[in-house]
Amino acid sequence: CFTGDTLIPLVDGQSYPIAELAESQKEIITYSCTESGRIVAARAIARLTRHQAELVKVVLDNGEAIKCTPDHLFMLRDGSYQVASELQPGTSLMPFYQDSDRDGYTLIQQNYSSRWQKAHWIVARSGLLGNVPSFAGQKTVIHHKNFNASDNSPENLEFMGDRDHSAYHRSLIERNTYWQSSEFETKRKNALAAKANTPEGYKYYSERGTANILQYMQERPEHFRESVAGNGQRGKQYLINYNLSEKGRQKSQEIANRLYRCETCGEQVKSPIGLHNHRKYHHSYNHKVVEVVALAEKQDVYCLAVPEYGNFALASGVFVHNCGMAAVKTPYSADQLEGKLKKIRSDLEAMIPVGFNDNKDVDKTAGNWQGWSSFKDLHKGVQDLKSKAMKQMGSLGGGNHFIEVCVDTENQVWLMLHSGSRNIGNVLAQCHINSAKELAKMTNTYLPDPDLAYFVAQSPAFSAYWHDLQWAQNYARHNRDVMMARFKKIVEKHLAGGKPMKPLLEVNCHHNYAEKEVHFGEEVYVTRKGAVRAQSEDYGIIPGSMGAKSYIVKGKGNAHSYCSCSHGAGRLMSRNKAKNQFSLDDLLAQTQGVECRKDRGILDEIPGAYKPIEQVMENQSDLVEIVATLKQVVCVKG
Known part of the structure; x- marks a missing residue:
C-alpha cells in the first residue's frame, strides 16, 4: 500500500493523489496490465488500508521514488510479482509509458509490442464503451464530446463514422459566426503558416498531403493519370538538382541525424530503430530498481482494488498489485435485506462453486491473473494441475471456508468471505513437505518425527519452497478478489437494481501464511497459522462460527505476539466428534435466524463445535481493538 501523495494516472488524462481518490469513494478507471503485457483500462476503487504503517522507498532509474509498505507487490517485467522489501538493484519492473501526439491524444506504449496506442482505443478495446460498432462505408472513429483529446473517460467518448465525425465538426464551425469572420480566418492562416514552419508541422502537413493525394488517386484514377502525365520526366531533373544543392544536402543530413529522446534516461538517439534498440539493450523496455531504502517515518497508506485485473499503474511508470478483499462494508442497511436472503444465498451458491466443485470455464478475471506466467516455475509435482487451478480460481472450497452477508450493530450490511489457495496450494505444500522428508533422509538428519522435516534458509530447496509459497499466497489473494467481485454484483442486483455500490470500508486479511518481517531487531520468518497480522492500525477480520458474531478489528502492534492475533x-x-455429538435439531437451533444450509453435510461446522468467540476476543484484547461487531444473516459453506 502507498502513501497518500502517490499519483495514480486515470484515463481522463490526469494523475491524482491516491488519498484524494480514496476520500472521494468514487469508482475510477485506471490502467492495468495483463499477463501478456497488454495494457488495458480497468475499473477500480481507492481506499485507506492502514494507519501509520511502516514504509520503504523504492527508487527507480527514471528518478522516481515510491513510498510504500514493505510487503507490497511490484509487477516484474515477466509478469510475476515481488514484494517491495525484496526488490534488488537492477530488478526490471513492468513499465508504464505514456505520451501525447501532436493533436493532444494520449498515447500508451503497449508492453507486448512496444507500439504506441491511442488511449481512447485502449478504453474502447477494454469493453468500457460496449461493442465497437461499424458504420456503412465509413471508418469507425472515437469522438471526444468535450473536445479535450486527453480526456478518455468513457462518458466523454462516442463512436462515430469518420465522415459523420468530420461533418459534425464542420457543422460546429458553420454555426459559429466568429469562426466565419475575416479576423478568425486571418488568425487561422497565420497559425497554419507558423505550424508549417516547424519540423513537427512540416511533418504533419506532409503526411496529411500524402494521405489526400492517395485518396484522390483512388477516387479519381483517370483524372489523376491525366494530370500527372509527364511528371516523371519533369520531376526527375528537379530532384537531381535539389539533392545536389546545398539546401538538399542539408536536408538529407538533417534527416540522417534526427534525434529521438529516450523517455527513461533522456538520452537522444538517432532514428526510431535506434531508439527501439536503445530501450531494448539499455533499459530492457522498462524501469529498473536503483535501491530500496527502509524509512523511519510512518504514514497512513492507501491502495486500489482492481477486481478484473488485480494490478494498476502508478504515475511513476510501473505496475503494482492491488489488495485483495475479504470484508466489505456496504452502503446498504439491514432493512433492504428483508425478503431477499434466500434469493441472495441461491445466487451465491449458483455463481461461486463450493466444496470440491470448480468453475465450468475459466472466466476473464481469473484468466487475466499474472501468476499464470510463472506457473512453469513451480514444483514439478504440480505441472499437470494448471487447468484445474485456473478453474478453481473463484471457488470457495470446503471446511471452514464461507461466504457471509452480515449486519453490524448499526444495521449496516457487510460482505465477508474466507477462502484460501484451494487444491493447488495444498498439493504444493505436500510436494515440498515430501522433498524436505527426502532431504532429511539423504543427509541423515535426526528428527523426533518425520513431519518436523525442514529446509535450511537460503538453500536452493528453501528458495524453491519460498517462491512457491508466495505464489500460492498470491493465488489465494486473487481467488478472494474474483469471488468478492461476483459477491458484490449479486448483492448489488438484489439491493440496488444492479447499480454499482461505493463501499464504505474494505478489509484485506491474509491468514495461514508466512512472511519475512523484522521483530526485536532481527529479520525472521513468521508463520501465522490460524492467525493474522495485527500491526498497529492494521485492519483485520476475526470470524466466529456460522451462528455467532464476527469482528472487524484494528491491530495494536503487540510485539510479544509478533504483531499477531487469532484468525x-x-x-x-474435531469434526468427527462434532458429527457424533450434535444432531440435526441442534444445528437448526444454533443457526436460527441465519439463511444457510441446515443438513447433515455441514454438521461438523455447527457453532457448538467452536469456542465462544466472545471469550476469544476478551482473551486478546491486548492484541486488537474492535472496530465493528457483525452477525451473519446469510452463510454459504463449502
Missing part, C-alpha cells in the same frame, strides 16, 4: 474462534472438538 477466528478455533475449534473445541
Whole structure:
C-alpha cells in the first residue's frame, strides 16, 4: 500500500493523489496490465488500508521514488510479482509509458509490442464503451464530446463514422459566426503558416498531403493519370538538382541525424530503430530498481482494488498489485435485506462453486491473473494441475471456508468471505513437505518425527519452497478478489437494481501464511497459522462460527505476539466428534435466524463445535481493538 501523495494516472488524462481518490469513494478507471503485457483500462476503487504503517522507498532509474509498505507487490517485467522489501538493484519492473501526439491524444506504449496506442482505443478495446460498432462505408472513429483529446473517460467518448465525425465538426464551425469572420480566418492562416514552419508541422502537413493525394488517386484514377502525365520526366531533373544543392544536402543530413529522446534516461538517439534498440539493450523496455531504502517515518497508506485485473499503474511508470478483499462494508442497511436472503444465498451458491466443485470455464478475471506466467516455475509435482487451478480460481472450497452477508450493530450490511489457495496450494505444500522428508533422509538428519522435516534458509530447496509459497499466497489473494467481485454484483442486483455500490470500508486479511518481517531487531520468518497480522492500525477480520458474531478489528502492534492475533474462534472438538455429538435439531437451533444450509453435510461446522468467540476476543484484547461487531444473516459453506 502507498502513501497518500502517490499519483495514480486515470484515463481522463490526469494523475491524482491516491488519498484524494480514496476520500472521494468514487469508482475510477485506471490502467492495468495483463499477463501478456497488454495494457488495458480497468475499473477500480481507492481506499485507506492502514494507519501509520511502516514504509520503504523504492527508487527507480527514471528518478522516481515510491513510498510504500514493505510487503507490497511490484509487477516484474515477466509478469510475476515481488514484494517491495525484496526488490534488488537492477530488478526490471513492468513499465508504464505514456505520451501525447501532436493533436493532444494520449498515447500508451503497449508492453507486448512496444507500439504506441491511442488511449481512447485502449478504453474502447477494454469493453468500457460496449461493442465497437461499424458504420456503412465509413471508418469507425472515437469522438471526444468535450473536445479535450486527453480526456478518455468513457462518458466523454462516442463512436462515430469518420465522415459523420468530420461533418459534425464542420457543422460546429458553420454555426459559429466568429469562426466565419475575416479576423478568425486571418488568425487561422497565420497559425497554419507558423505550424508549417516547424519540423513537427512540416511533418504533419506532409503526411496529411500524402494521405489526400492517395485518396484522390483512388477516387479519381483517370483524372489523376491525366494530370500527372509527364511528371516523371519533369520531376526527375528537379530532384537531381535539389539533392545536389546545398539546401538538399542539408536536408538529407538533417534527416540522417534526427534525434529521438529516450523517455527513461533522456538520452537522444538517432532514428526510431535506434531508439527501439536503445530501450531494448539499455533499459530492457522498462524501469529498473536503483535501491530500496527502509524509512523511519510512518504514514497512513492507501491502495486500489482492481477486481478484473488485480494490478494498476502508478504515475511513476510501473505496475503494482492491488489488495485483495475479504470484508466489505456496504452502503446498504439491514432493512433492504428483508425478503431477499434466500434469493441472495441461491445466487451465491449458483455463481461461486463450493466444496470440491470448480468453475465450468475459466472466466476473464481469473484468466487475466499474472501468476499464470510463472506457473512453469513451480514444483514439478504440480505441472499437470494448471487447468484445474485456473478453474478453481473463484471457488470457495470446503471446511471452514464461507461466504457471509452480515449486519453490524448499526444495521449496516457487510460482505465477508474466507477462502484460501484451494487444491493447488495444498498439493504444493505436500510436494515440498515430501522433498524436505527426502532431504532429511539423504543427509541423515535426526528428527523426533518425520513431519518436523525442514529446509535450511537460503538453500536452493528453501528458495524453491519460498517462491512457491508466495505464489500460492498470491493465488489465494486473487481467488478472494474474483469471488468478492461476483459477491458484490449479486448483492448489488438484489439491493440496488444492479447499480454499482461505493463501499464504505474494505478489509484485506491474509491468514495461514508466512512472511519475512523484522521483530526485536532481527529479520525472521513468521508463520501465522490460524492467525493474522495485527500491526498497529492494521485492519483485520476475526470470524466466529456460522451462528455467532464476527469482528472487524484494528491491530495494536503487540510485539510479544509478533504483531499477531487469532484468525477466528478455533475449534473445541474435531469434526468427527462434532458429527457424533450434535444432531440435526441442534444445528437448526444454533443457526436460527441465519439463511444457510441446515443438513447433515455441514454438521461438523455447527457453532457448538467452536469456542465462544466472545471469550476469544476478551482473551486478546491486548492484541486488537474492535472496530465493528457483525452477525451473519446469510452463510454459504463449502
